[in-house]
Amino acid sequence: MADKKFLRRQKIPMAEIEKECDRYATFSKRRSGLYKKARALIGLYDDVDIGIIMFSPTGKPYSFFHPTVDASVVRLLNPNTLPSESNHLAAENSRNRVKELKVKLDEYDITKNDETDEINWWDSIKEFDADEVKTHQIWFKSIDEGFKNCLMQLENGASPSTQAPPEDPNLAGSDF
Structure with missing residues (x-):
């Protein structure tokens, strides 16, 4: 047992993935991971504005915005200014909807069986x-x-x- 070597995370050099199908699969997995991280941030913080824009290896655009596209872009371009009344209302409406859905999800009593x-x-x-x-x-x-x-x-x-x-x-x- 003393001579057993453990595999650890290894550093992978940055290079383009050669196989096209592997490149598409990797993009899909990374996109899903980013969306999960964004949803987690939204769940943790009330007033977070998130915007993600990415392009697939084929050039197809993908995006994720919270609370709205307008609110995220305005916040990016002018971080110190207050949003307009319409953007503010849309953002608050979106945030409230997320909170309502989270409460609804928490209401579902799904428990784990220990055995x-x-x-x-x-x-x-x-x-x-x-x-x-x-x-x-x-x-x-x-x-x-x-x-x-x-x-x-x-x-x-x-x-x-x-x-x-x-x-x-x-x-x-x-x-x-």
């Missing part, structure tokens, strides 16, 4: 009323349609949509 380490989904689902069941049913249908759409685009050689699936069940029916 199996599985999530007891059924305990929280049994407490849904008819409206919540219908809302989730619509949301799942929209996700199913989005997956079918992405699959069809991939089969036809087109790139999938740039938008993530809606986190809000009320946005069901909008294409992603």
Whole structure:
């Protein structure tokens, strides 16, 4: 055991990824990681303005803004000035919506079972009323349609949509 060597993080030299499919996969993973970090910052801090713009290896643009594009751009260009009344109202509305959704998410009582380490989904689902069941049913249908759409685009050689699936069940029916 004393002679056993442990693998640690190794420094990887900066170079273009040669294989095209590896380059696309890496971009996708890094984009997802950045979006997760941005959502985490939004969850931790109330008045954060975040703007991310990136381009895929094929030149396709991707973006993430919170609370709004206008608020993020104005804040970037003029960090010491106050936003206009309309931008301020839009930003506050967006922030309040995020807070409401976070509270709603926290209300779902999803607990872990210590023995199996599985999530007891059924305990929280049994407490849904008819409206919540219908809302989730619509949301799942929209996700199913989005997956079918992405699959069809991939089969036809087109790139999938740039938008993530809606986190809000009320946005069901909008294409992603």
